Every structure is written in structure tokens, then in C-alpha cells.
Amino acid sequence: MRGGATATTTLALACAAQFIVLFDVSVITVALPSMQTDLGFDPADLQWVVSSYALAFAGLLLLGGRLGDLYGHRRVFVGGLSVFVVAGVIGGLATDPATLIAARAAKGVGAAVLAPLALTMVTTTFPEGHRRTRALALWTAVSLVGGASGNVFGGVLTEYLSWRSVLLINVPIGIPVLLYAARRLARRDGPRRQGRLDLPGAVLATAGLALLTLGIAQARSHDWTDPAAALPLAGGTVALAAFVVVEKRFAAQPLIPPRLFTLPGVGWGNLAMMLAGAGFHIPIWYFLTLTMQGVLHYSAAETGLGFLPHTVVMLLVGLFVTPRLMRYAQARTLIAVGALIAAVGFLWQSGITPQSGYLDGIFGPAVVISFGAGLVSTPLTTTVTSGVGPTEAGAASGLVNTTRQFGGAFGLAVLLTLTTDDTAGSPAALVDSYANAFRAMAVIMLALAALATVLPAQRHLTRSTAGPVGSSADEDHSLLN
Structure with a gap:
């Protein structure tokens, strides 16, 4: 055991944190039409209920990834989850669009x-090999189920209670996890480095x-050369260029240590993670929700239940099929x-x-898409975290989550430029509009498949020769084998 926390406890809390974070991304989507009606959202602004969360998430992940390295797992875990729960309460009580968007950003x-701490807790507890693959498979399966099941519960809660309940649900979920973490995680857990947080880098990254996402979103209703779109795009480009300069030349403790990019899987792997986020993360839930409610006229509860195949298939493939295939096939092949x-x-x-009908319109595509997502997620996560040392695990985890979250938010903004602003249009007009988005997601997947060919070859051992850091090799055998 390490500092009083067994590997089982650490993995359970990491999975719980990841589930809560991704559950919140998707639970909101089915409730979007109800929020729009109740709070008077302009159709063009509705995406910010989703994107404000994703952008604050993506922009601060690099900073968040360093917090666990510097201040210890328990303190950072409890602090992050407390902010998350309180912001959920504020959002659930919002009476205007601005308050709701601000609360979502706070979440x-x-x-x-x-999120980066959850992945760090896994990669610093389980060394590379079969047991880490199994741990990451469980963590990834929980991630996929969190994202998919949020739609199911979001629909039921919205239909039978209120859209507010999809935000307030984090209280009964989050508080027990918070109390368990405060009790079971050690005060000092995992290797840490001394130094200051790189706040200028965090501000520039965020x-x-x-700004890049705002510029793309503005291009939906303005010309690309219009200042409303051009200025945010230019500002975002300048800010990211300044971020690179600050990280390379001025940051004593950079958010992204340069050494990370010398690892074979980090550079191309995170680009692949961004593409995966643009397909599997936010856009699919957003456009499927609008399709089911606007085109097929499903109720909120029916829409939520319509996502059930995504949840089941992702869980089964991610937890049982992919880890076994990884014993025989290279990660990049999968x-x-x-x-x-x-x-x-x-x-x-x-x-x-x-x-x-439901079978040919929703169920069939859901099985195929979710099977593909289940095959991609664990090998990709394994690739981008391979070779990272314990002292840089937080930074690597922050980078992984940043690329995935930004891929989702930026991908949604880009895909929305291919669709209509007229959410009150006829079902036929809407389905043509949303079909453009789904076809674009197919193109993104083709790009991901092509990019996979340049990822490093990596075949995992069928057996682990060492246990978790500081624990016996037999500990948690029943959980991970």
C-alpha cells in the first residue's frame, strides 16, 4: 500500500471522478431544448451551455494536471470536487442564461x-504492462459509460422532474465521493515536484x-472576414503563440515539460486524441439529441433512453473486448x-x-459507432501515456484531457458551421442540416484512422511482471484480471 490508500481505492476514486466529469458533459445535452424554452436562450447561444464547460475544462486542464504533482492527490481531489458540486447547485438554481453559462464554466x-488527477492516479499506481492496461481499460470504460449514461439519465430527469435536476444531480453523486476521498486518500500521495504554478501559461492557454472556438462559432452567423469572427480567431492564434514562447523561455515549471514531446506517442497521440474528441466526445451527443427531439419528435425521456445502446456497447467493448485484443494487436492497429x-x-x-424507425435510425448506427469508440479509447489513452515518468504524470494527463476536451468543443463549433441556425425549421430541413454534421464526423474518423498509422508501434505484455508502485503484485487481482 502507498500512504494508506490501496490500489483498489485509488482506482475506484479515479474512476468515480472520471465518471462524474464525463457524466456532466452529456447529461446536459438532452435538457438543452428545455433550457432554451425556460430561460429564453437565443438558438445561436445555446451551444455555450455545453462549450463554456468544455472550454474552461480544456483551457485549465494543463494547470490542473500540475496541481496534483505539486500539492498531493487528496487536497487537489477534494478541492476540485467541491468546486464542481457547488457550481452545479448554482447552475441548477439559475434564472437567466448568463448565470447558467457562468455556472457551467465554473464546473x-x-x-x-x-480529470487529469484521475488519470494521474491510475498511471502512477499501475506500472506499464498488462495490469496498467487493465486499469486503463476500466478507467476508459467508466469514462465512456459516464458520457453515454448521462444522456439516458438526463432525458429521464428532464422529462419527469426538470432540466434543473440534471445539474443538481451532482450533489447526491459528488458528496459521497468527496467524503470517501477525504477519508481514504493519503495527505501526501505520489511523487511531487517543488515549484510554482505557471499561471501566465494557464491564462494564455485558456x-x-x-478565442479560437468563439471565432469559429461566430463564423456560423458572420462571414469569416467579419471582425466578429476574424478578431477572436486572430486573438486566439496570438495567445497560443505567446503560450508556446512562455513555456519554452520563461516558465520555471512549464505546464507542458518539453521532454514530454520527445516521447514517441505524445505529439501524434494527442493530435489523434483531439480528433477522437471531435467525434466521440461532445458533438455526437449534441447532434443526436437535436436529431431525436427535432426530427423524430422523441420526448426527453425517449431521447435519453435512445442513448442506452451507446452506453451498453461502449461498456462491453471497452471493458471486455479491447483489453483482450491489446494482448495480440498493436494499439495503433486497434x-x-x-x-x-x-x-x-x-x-x-x-x-x-x-x-x-428506432432500429434503423438510432439503434443500428449506435451499435456501430459505439463499437468503434470502444476499440479506439483504451489503446489511444495507453499510447499517449506510455513512457511518462511519475513526476510528469500530471502534466501528461492534463495534456491528454486538454486535447480531448478542446477537440470536443472546437469540433462542435466547426460542425455547427455546417448546420442551420433555424432550430424551428421542418424536420426534413433539420435532418439535411444534421446529416452534414454526421458526414463530417465520418471524415474526422477517416483522418483519425490515417493518423493512427504514424503512431509508435506498441504491443503490451500479456502478463505483468510487477505490481503497482509500492504494492504487492497480487493486490487487486480480482479487480484487474
Whole structure:
């Protein structure tokens, strides 16, 4: 055991944190139409309920990833989850769009602390090999289920209670996890480095990502040369360029240590993670929700239940199929195959019509897309964290989550430029609009499959020769084998 926390406890808390964070990303989507009606959202501004969370999350993940390295797991875990829960209460009580968007951004701040720490807790507890692969498979499966099940519960809660309940649900979920973490995690857990947080780098990264996404979003209703779109795009580009300069020349403790990019899987792997986020993370839930409610006229509860196949297939493939395949196939092969399968699913999804039934319009594409997502996630996470030392695990985890979250938010903004602003249009007009988004997601998956070919070759051992850091090799055998 390390500092009083067993590997089982650490993994359980890491999975709980990841579930809460990704559950919150998707639970909100089914409630979007109800929020729009109740609070008077302009159709063009509705995406910011989702994007404000994702951008605060993505922009601060690099900083959040360093907090655990510097201040210890328990303190950072409890602090991040406390912010997350309180912001959920504020959002659930919001009476105007601005308050709701601000509360969602605050939740993104809490998530930016929790998510990289969750991955760090896994990679610093389980050394590379079969047992880490199994731990990451469980962590990834929980991630996928958190994202998919949020839609199911979001629909039921919205239909039978209120859209406010999808925000307040984090209280009964988060508080028990918070109390358990405060009791079971050690005060000082994992290797840490001395130094200061790179606040200028965090500000520049957050501003750059947010401005780029804002510029793309503005291009939906303005010309690309219009100042409303051009200025945020230019500002975001400048901010990110300044971030690179600050990290290389001025930061004593950079958010992204330069050594990370000497590792074979980090550079291309995080670009692949960004593409995966643009397909599997936020956009799919956003456009499927609008399709089911606006085109097929499903109720909120029916829409939520419509996502059940995504949850089940992702869980089964991510937890049981992919880890076994990783014993025999290279990670990059599984990523490419999974992306190609998902591309087929997105093309199938783009063919939905107002006359489609559930089996051919939702269920069939869901099985194919989710099978592909389940094949991609664990090998990709394993690739981008391979070779990272314990003292840089937080930074690497922050980078992984940043690319995934930014991929989701930026991808949504880009895909929205391909769709109509008229959410009150006829189902036929809407389905043509949303079909453009699904076809674009298929193209993104093809790009991911092509990119997988340049990822480093990596085959994992079928057996682990060492246990977790500081623990016996037999500990948690029943959980991970």
C-alpha cells in the first residue's frame, strides 16, 4: 500500500471522478431544448451551455494536471470536487442564461482539476504492462459509460422532474465521493515536484482555446472576414503563440515539460486524441439529441433512453473486448480499425429521415459507432501515456484531457458551421442540416484512422511482471484480471 490508500481505492476514486466529469458533459445535452424554452436562450447561444464547460475544462486542464504533482492527490481531489458540486447547485438554481453559462464554466474549472488527477492516479499506481492496461481499460470504460449514461439519465430527469435536476444531480453523486476521498486518500500521495504554478501559461492557454472556438462559432452567423469572427480567431492564434514562447523561455515549471514531446506517442497521440474528441466526445451527443427531439419528435425521456445502446456497447467493448485484443494487436492497429468502424456508423447515422424507425435510425448506427469508440479509447489513452515518468504524470494527463476536451468543443463549433441556425425549421430541413454534421464526423474518423498509422508501434505484455508502485503484485487481482 502507498500512504494508506490501496490500489483498489485509488482506482475506484479515479474512476468515480472520471465518471462524474464525463457524466456532466452529456447529461446536459438532452435538457438543452428545455433550457432554451425556460430561460429564453437565443438558438445561436445555446451551444455555450455545453462549450463554456468544455472550454474552461480544456483551457485549465494543463494547470490542473500540475496541481496534483505539486500539492498531493487528496487536497487537489477534494478541492476540485467541491468546486464542481457547488457550481452545479448554482447552475441548477439559475434564472437567466448568463448565470447558467457562468455556472457551467465554473464546473469546468472543477473538472479541469479532477480529470487529469484521475488519470494521474491510475498511471502512477499501475506500472506499464498488462495490469496498467487493465486499469486503463476500466478507467476508459467508466469514462465512456459516464458520457453515454448521462444522456439516458438526463432525458429521464428532464422529462419527469426538470432540466434543473440534471445539474443538481451532482450533489447526491459528488458528496459521497468527496467524503470517501477525504477519508481514504493519503495527505501526501505520489511523487511531487517543488515549484510554482505557471499561471501566465494557464491564462494564455485558456484564452487561446476559448478565442479560437468563439471565432469559429461566430463564423456560423458572420462571414469569416467579419471582425466578429476574424478578431477572436486572430486573438486566439496570438495567445497560443505567446503560450508556446512562455513555456519554452520563461516558465520555471512549464505546464507542458518539453521532454514530454520527445516521447514517441505524445505529439501524434494527442493530435489523434483531439480528433477522437471531435467525434466521440461532445458533438455526437449534441447532434443526436437535436436529431431525436427535432426530427423524430422523441420526448426527453425517449431521447435519453435512445442513448442506452451507446452506453451498453461502449461498456462491453471497452471493458471486455479491447483489453483482450491489446494482448495480440498493436494499439495503433486497434485505433485505426475502430476509427474506420465508427466512420461507417456515422455515415449510416447521416441517412436518418423523419420516417426512420428506432432500429434503423438510432439503434443500428449506435451499435456501430459505439463499437468503434470502444476499440479506439483504451489503446489511444495507453499510447499517449506510455513512457511518462511519475513526476510528469500530471502534466501528461492534463495534456491528454486538454486535447480531448478542446477537440470536443472546437469540433462542435466547426460542425455547427455546417448546420442551420433555424432550430424551428421542418424536420426534413433539420435532418439535411444534421446529416452534414454526421458526414463530417465520418471524415474526422477517416483522418483519425490515417493518423493512427504514424503512431509508435506498441504491443503490451500479456502478463505483468510487477505490481503497482509500492504494492504487492497480487493486490487487486480480482479487480484487474
